[in-house]
Every structure is written in C-alpha cells, then in structure tokens.
Amino acid sequence: MTKISVLVVDDSAFMRKLISDFLSEDSRIEIIGTARNGKDCIDKLKVLKPDVITMDVEMPLLNGIDALKIIMKNAPVPVIMLSSTTKEGAENTIVAMQNGAIDFIAKPSGAISLDLHKIKEELIQKIISASKVNRKQLVKLTNDKYLSTTKAESYSKIELHENKQQVNKSLVKWNQASKKLICIGTSTGGPRALQNVLTKLPANIDAGILIVQHMPAGFTKSLATRLDSLCMISVK
Template identity: 60%
Template structure:
C-alpha cells in the first residue's frame, strides 16, 4: 500500500514524495528529519497508530495531514477524532485495512493532498478544553457571536416558515460543530446539512454532533418529516432533497449521478430547496474545496426569499466553496465561522 500511494502521488507534477514510513514511530522520525509540506497517515499503523502520530505532530509543529481510513464504524469514529485533532481531510480506503485496489481512490487522494497543501491551518484551534472536545453547550449563543450584528432582509418575518440549509466540505466537521453547538435548544427551524463524506462516515459525524449540541442532530432517512430544532445530515453516497408532503416537508434521498464528483451535493440540495414554496430560506456555505453550492445558491435566489451566508476567508480551512459562492454576488453576509450561528439567529 505504501508503494501504491507513493506511485500515485509521484505521478503528479506538483507533488514530490520525499519519504515513506513503515509504522507510527518511523513516521515521527521521518517527519522530524524531512519536514514535509503534507503528510498522509493511515489510521491503522503498528507501534503508534495514526491518531497518536497526528496528535504528536499537531502539538509539536502543526502541518496539513490527510488521513486514510477503513469504512468500519471504528474507523469512522477514529477518523472523526483525527479531524477534531487537526487533520485537514481523509480518504476512505475502498476495501478495508489492506486495500490493494487503491487505484479506485487515486484521483481523490491526489486532489486532497494538493488541497491540503493550501489549507489554512492557522485557523484550527487545538485546546483540549475547547468546545471541540467538550460537552453540550449550555448557553444559547456564545457572547462573541454578537459581533455579527443585526441582519434584516425584506420578506423575512417572525411568522414566516423557515428552513436552514448548510453546505460544506474540507474542514467542514469542525465548522459544523462550531455552528450547530451554538444554536439554542429552542431553535424552532429544521436544518439540512450536506457535508462531503463517503458512506459509513456521516452517521458517526451526526452522532458526535448530536452529543455536543443542544438541538438534535441525526443522519437523514428517506421519507422522514422535517422537525423543528433538528439538523439532518445527508448520508454519504446519497443526494438529499426535500419534497412537499401535505402541509410539511419530507426528506428525499436519491442515487442520481454525482454532481461535480460529489454525492451528496450541495447544489442538488439547494436546487431542491429552491423549489419549496411558502418558506423563507437561509443558505450557508462554509469551508471546502471546489465550488459546490454556488449554482444551487443562484437557483435559490431566483425564487422566494433567501438569506445567503458564506464563511469568510479568515476562518475557512479551504476557501474554495465560500469564494465561489461570493463570486456569484448572491451572498448577503460574509462571516467568520464563530459568527455564523448568530447570523442565522438574526433571521429566525
């Protein structure tokens, strides 16, 4: 597997592989000697596992790390711990711990290593006692969020029915945690979330966010009715849309082709919500590479009342998706991630 990964990455003209390591201890030794720009780490390694190595790197001298993980529940949980500990992104191995069919993820691995090399690591906070490692938040909104200031959009009223939709990719789990844990328990609007992740990982993400948040967070299921105060995360491998069911809205999961390489796709979700009538909508695009969400945002803005919020470059781990959204001239508010929850609340 090391040979295959080495060969894949070396083929790309912008990547120079300067070393490989046979176990966690060797990885620490090579990292200190070679000082690379990016490291790929397998979650499962002898002597020191990937999570242990990652934590040592982040404590000593943080740099971009892309994890490779099996899609077991244990692998998914450990991968999310790695993202919380500072990993920029991860790639799911196609067939378990020993995957000799790694060619299936060759393109994804190259893209994520290149993206990681441009990641804004200075915006990742690592204190063990922060909310990223903490328990349920007990304040409705963190006081510093008030810096977002009042936002008023014509068409938004206290009485109108509302829906919040959030799209994110690289760096998204940390950004989602910042936003969802800052929403109060009496938040009376449904939230739909697309986080680019493969099958097997979104359930672990939803469970983790649910344990930290005052609102309910769950992996979306086909046909379920949207409930106020619940965030629904699109399952990896499925597009998530919404459909009218009587007087309410329901989740619709589809296996239509990936959009721009993604399923779930933010564009697909946004376009679906653009067709929902008699709702005011809040669309949020946060950190991530690429431009997913910008076309869907344009469609949303064509119909109905929409407030669009994009994460600022200052706090985005990767500024691709917010930058593309801002370039449409359809974004109403550009906010640091710690202010996004307040921007949402200002329109509820």
Template identity: 60%
Template sequence: MEFSKKSKLLIVDDSAFMRKLISDFFEGNSYVEVIGTARNGKDAISKIQQLEPDVVTMDVEMPEMNGLEALKRIMEICPVPVIMLSSTTVSGAENTLSAMESGAVDFVAKPSGTISLDLHKIKEELVHKVKHAAKVPVSKLKRVEQAVKQPTKITNFSSIKRETISTNHKLFQHRSNKESSEINISKRNWSNTSKKIVLIGTSTGGPRALQEVITKLPKTIKAPILIVQHMPAGFTKSLADRLNQLSKIDVKEAEHGDILQDGKAYIAPGGSHLKIKKVNMNFQVVLDQTEPPRSGHRPAVDVLFENVSTFNDFDKIAVIMTGMGYDGSKGLKNLKENGNVIAIAESADTCIVYGMPKAAVETQLVDEVVDVDDIAQTIMKYLP
C-alpha cells in the same frame, strides 16, 4: 489557486505495499513529490521533524503508535496538514471523525480495508486532496486544535462579531453590532414571525465547523436544519451520532420519510441527495440515489438548495462553510430568486479551505460573512 514549487509529501502506513502504492500515485505529478515514508506514528513524528513535509498522508490503524495518537502529537509539536486514510468500518468512521476533531484536514476512505489492493479506485480523490491540503496554513490547524481543547459554549446571542460585504463585494469591513444592525442587506421582507428553515452546506473541514455551529444552537430553535456534508456512505451516520451527543438539539442522519421538526438537524447520508416534499401540512425528507452526483458530489449542496427553493412555505437561512470547490453557489442563486433568503458564508479567516464560501461570496448574494465561531449567533438573529 496557483501551484509553483512542488509540495513535499510524507506517506505514513505500516504496510510497505501500501506505501509503494501511494508513492506510485504521485509519480510524475506536477504539484506534489514524495520525499519520504514512515511505517508508524513514532516514525512519522521523527520524519516530519527531519524532512519538514508540506503534507502527510497517514493510515489510521498502525502498530506501536496509531494514526490518531500520532496526529495529536504532530499537532502539538510539529503541525502539518494531514490527510487520514481510513477503513469504512463503524469504528473506522468514528476514528476518522476523532482525527478531524484533532486537526486532520481531510480523509480518504480505503475501498476495501487496511490492505486495499484496489486502492487505485481512490487515486484521483487522494491526489486532489493532497494537492490542496498542502496549501492549508499551519495557523488554521493550530486554531482547530485549540478549539478542540477549549470548546466554547455561547449562550448570549446579543454579542455578534460580524463582517458585512462592501458595495463592490471584494472588500470586507468590520463593524460593531449596533452599526451592522442598521445596514439593510437584502432583508426587505424578512420577518421574525414567519416559518423558517436552516440549510447548511460544507465539505473539507466541515465536521469540525459543524461541531462549532451545531453545538451552539439552542434546543428551542424554531426551525428544522438540513445539512449537506460531503462524505461517503457510512461516515455521515457517525458524524450525526457524534453531533447528537454534543448538541442541545437533536441531530440524526436523515432517513427517507422523516417529518421535519423544529429543533432537529438532518444530515444527508453519503451517497444520497437530500430533498424535501410537502405531504399535507408537513414536510418530509426525500433521499434520492437516482439523480447523478453534482460536481462529483452526492449529496450536493446545490441539489438541496435548488429543491428547497421551490417551496414558499417558509423563509430560508442558507449557510455555506469551509470546503473545496464551488458547490452551493449555483443553488444559492435559485434560493435568492425564489422567496426570502438570508445567506451566510464562513469567513476566509476560519475556513480550512476557502473554496465554497468564496464562490458563494462571488455571486454577490451573500448577506453575512462571519467567522465559524459566530455562525450560530448569526443564524439565531434571524429566527423568532
């Protein structure tokens, strides 16, 4: 990705100290310049209309109009990519997830509450996320906001809009369901009767994408689902609880020793790699805090994929959705080299950030490239 002219940043926080601290992070930055600050949500809306920033950082907890209320108004009247700054409390995590639903591109957890004197700990993360969020098209934000207002419940799995990878793996060709079903893309030994496991990896934009996918899966799904979403500890529990409330299947934050069950989704807790092990006839969750982060992530999609690739007791459906970076593409190679695997990547059209799926597609091992709305049906197509 090339960055030519500097992206314009507006900083929104009720604390003058925090506004100054965050501004200092971007002093001399080659890609981002701070063009203004705002002290609350109302001030932010006015400044966005006046200054037209490319990206906004916004505190969740502010007087007069908090970050959540402001975000909803911003998405209605002057959409712009927003990075939320959140506290790590339970209510902070829940508010952050609400913000993601309402169209925030991403969030950064403050290390120690509303006024974080040690904010420098998250400087690198914040600068990185702001730089990339500034390039997210406004059309993607509007799509998210509309999807929240008009959730779609799909019960008919026969109508599937698909994209298949052409022979050079660079051009995508739309085909009808009938045509695409006649194309054999590395499905040599696929059988709908053998045992299955579903693996999902995602990052930036993931909470909204997961909601789009997980809520459409039927309770009768004949497979367990393992999910890696790049998130810090404390946030994954709130994500699991929220998805569990909205979904037909059971969703939980994975715990060490959980026995994998069909119709249940297990989300890797922030700070732990998610793995499995075989105990007698069952498979159990293994949470690993000792293996270091991979490409800066723990949990990492690569670690999950690599671990599951060592078991031939089931066929695998691997799904890589929106996110920065390339986590998952290395693990996908391991999966494909060991056993039967169908790989699904989210299309560039619906990704908030087309990083992880793009890296997966570039391995030339992806079987299906589909919009996020169609991922659930595509998963179900390969299950008994």
C-alpha cells in the same frame, strides 16, 4: 512551480509503495518520505517538514489518532487520514477529524486495498486542497475551546447564556412570521468546520438545518453521533 511535499504514513510496505507511486504520477506532488507507524512519522516530520501528511488510522506502536494529537500540539501540519470502511474505522476517523485531521479517504477494500487506484484522483485533490490550508488557522481550530467530548463539557452555564444572547440578537432581524431553513454545504475540511459552526448554535434556534457533507456511506452516522454529543442542537 513549487511541488507539494508529502509524507506517506502506513504500516503496510505495499500500501506505502502504492500510495507513493500514484501520487508521484501527478506533477504537482513530490513524495519526500514514508513512515511505517506514528512514531516513525513524528521522527521524520522534524527533518522532512512536509506540506501534507497522508496517514493510516490503524498502526502499531503509535496509531494515527495518537500521532495526530502529537503533531497538532507540537508542529501542526495538514493531515489526511486513510481509513477502513468498517464501523470502528468510521468512528476512529471521525475522532481523528476532531483532533485536527483536515480530511480523510476511505480505503476501497480494507487495510490492504489492491484497488486503491479508485480513490487516486480524490486523494490527489484533497492533498492539493490541504496544502493551501493556513497553518495559523489549523492551530486555531485544533485549540478551539469547543473541542470536547460531551454536551455537558461543551458549554458552561455562562457560555450557554452568552451564546444564546448573541445569536438571539441576530435573530431579531429575521421575519418572525415566516419559517426558517438553514442550508450548509461542505466538502474538504467539512467535518471540522461543521463542529466549529454547529457547537455555537443554541438549542432554541428557530430553524431547521439541512447539511450536505461529501462523505462515503457508513461515515455519516458516526459524524452525526459525534456532533450530537457536542452540540446543544440535535444532530442526526
């Protein structure tokens, strides 16, 4: 069985050792290297060519978000971010997701988490899921024309008109007399998928939308705020 090769990126030597050790305990995963910051990661990426990268968000010289942007532009690889549960950490993590990260893990107790074993199984499962991502799809999502920072930038007037026409054509088939409810459930890779779907919905869609996203407490507000800034519909 071919193992999933992983590059572990964190500015803490202790965290690099801890993450590497418990990932190595899984027979499906092989740690092929570690990096101490974003710059070191990019240098090693060219040589090691890992299947998946785990990357800390906050690092010196080149942080996780800026490193992620370079990776997705030059040599896209599935990346799982490790983040603190602070408000700033949550906001940075959502930005990382919009810039190409497949998923993220919240460190249980800050940058240096002695209790990292609590998220061991979750991280392993997300690495396995990330390794199955189609690289071509990763590039497509990264370059998606709807990746932007404000509602005004998300759509031109022409795009708004065309998008509403396309969706409204499909709405004709709905039973106009009954109320509508759209339910969306997501897990790994969900935030990026949600952006890809929700930004294409018109403001006048005649249905309520309920979303279930597997995500730690404290991160959902940042995700909703980000999506609300990108979408024509209101997200909260």
